[in-house]
Amino acid sequence: MPVFRLAMHPASEGDALMLSWGEEDALHRALVDLGRTKNYRVLKxxxxxxxxFELFAISHIDADHIEGAVxxxxxxxxxxxxxxxxxxxxxQLIAARDRLGDRETMGAGQAEKVTAGIVASHWPWNSQFASGIVSTDxxxxxxxxxxxxxxxxxxxxxxxxxxxxLLPVWDNELAKAHLRTVDEDLVEQALADGREILGGLNVDALASRAFERDGTKPNGTSIVFIAEFDGRRVLMAADSHSDVIEAALERLGHSPENPLALDCLKVSHHGSKANTSPALLRLIDCTCFAFSTDGSRHGHPDAETIARILKNDPQRRKKLVxxxxxxxxxxxxxxxxxxxxxYDCLFPEAGKEGIEFEL
Structure with missing residues (x-):
């Protein structure tokens, strides 16, 4: 049987993910984010x-996703x-603004270093998109x-x-760091070349808490995709805003009556309670949920998120990875x-960090 696996490598509070697919002796792979600098050193x-790799996707500019690429x-x-x-x-932010006809004008410094690195690498950059913009538009x-x-x-x-x-945030961060964007001509050429819970967990009470959506601009720019191979699907949600994913799934024809069948949801924003809404859970048919975080910065995953997952589908057997x-x-x-x-829990082997599992 062909292989389709997801590895969640140790990435501190962030993501360093790898998809593998194909025959065991001839696997293809995609890399999604690289966590922090220390995580890259371990992964090198x-x-x-x-x-x-068939693909290296840097989902967005938050440091716990992009820093390791520097x-x-x-x-x-x-x-x-x-x-x-x-x-x-x-x-790409400028081009997206222009495509909208909108003339109004956090890791951005690292993003500029990564931009320069991509230019220097000569790796094909956003080459599947004629505009050079990885966007659903x-x-x-x-x-x-x-x-x-x-x-x-x-x-x-x-x-x-x-x-x-995201543009004003990006520009403000560069100004504070006394940096400028990578030379536009070099970028254009590169694109052209590439074309808190006490006293136990009460799932019912946690799941009933009001959902308040994440409004942070960098997270809203997350590159999110469904990866499908050999009839199996995983939704790689990065740090995405739930309303964006809900709208995308609805455009694809999905609804609570016709949910998207998934073999795994790599849960958005490390299980933050602001990124996986009850509405989103009703749009998917999924019993496997994967969380990438050591909990060091924000205590993720939030208990509310897992409670919503369990409450949404209380009878079927589920897996938390x-x-x-x-x-x-x-x-x-x-x-x-x-x-x-x-439900069942899947953890790394004793004494180890990071996990890989079959989809």
Whole structure:
């Protein structure tokens, strides 16, 4: 049987994800984000051993997703190659604004370093999109985008509006850091070349708490896609805003009566309570939920998110996959809770961090 796996490598509070697909002795791979600098250092030997990726997607400019790409592109000899890079830099924000006809004008400094690194790498950059913008408003996003080896990617986020909304944040961050954007001519050429819970967990009470949507602009620009191979699907949600994903799924014809069948949801924003809405859960048919975080910064995953997942589908057997055993995840490894809400937990092997599992 062909392989389709998701690895959630140790990435502190962030993401360093890898999809693998194909035959066991001839796998294709895609890399999504690289966590923090220290995470990249640990992953570097693996990147070198793999050598080549079909896709390197940098979902957005938050440091826990992009920081590790800075030392990668700072290497004298890059540890690997990528046949495709997806990343929305300053140039894509400008282009999205222009496409909207909108003339009003957080990691942005790191994003400029990554932009320069992509330019220098000569890896094909956003080459599947004629405009150079990874956006659901790009015509190419109307159909699934193929990668070598039979993987198909259906883009769900970001929109041109979310990219445009990030521009003032980006520009302000560069000004504070006394940086400027990478030379526009170099970017244009590169694009052309590439074309808190006490006293136990009360699931009912947690799930009933009002959902308040994430409004942070960088998260709204997250590159999100459904990866499909051999009849199996995983939704890679990055740090996306739930309303964007809800709208994208509805455009694809999905509803509570016709939910999208998924083999796994890689949960948005490390399980933040502001990014996975009850409405979104009603639009998917899924029993496997993956969380990437060591809980060090914000105590993710939030208990409200997991409670919503369990309450949404209380009868079927579900699986919660965690890449770290830490207080916010370990509290769910409770036999009474698992019996009551029909779920299992999958953790890394004892003494290890990070996890890989079959989709």
């Amino acid at each position: 030997p693996l990147l070198q051993a793999i050598g080549s 030392p990668l592109f700072g290497e004298t000899a890059l540890p690997c190659t990528a046949r495709n890079v997806w990343f929305n830099a300053h140039a 790009s015509p190419e996003a109307r159909e699934a985008l193929p990668l070598t080896g039979g993987l198909k990617l259906t883009l769900l986020s970001p929109t041109d509006r979310k990219l445009t909304d 965690f890449n770290f055993r830490q207080p916010s995840t370990e509290q769910w490894d409770d036999e009474e809770l698992k019996r009551r809400w029909h």
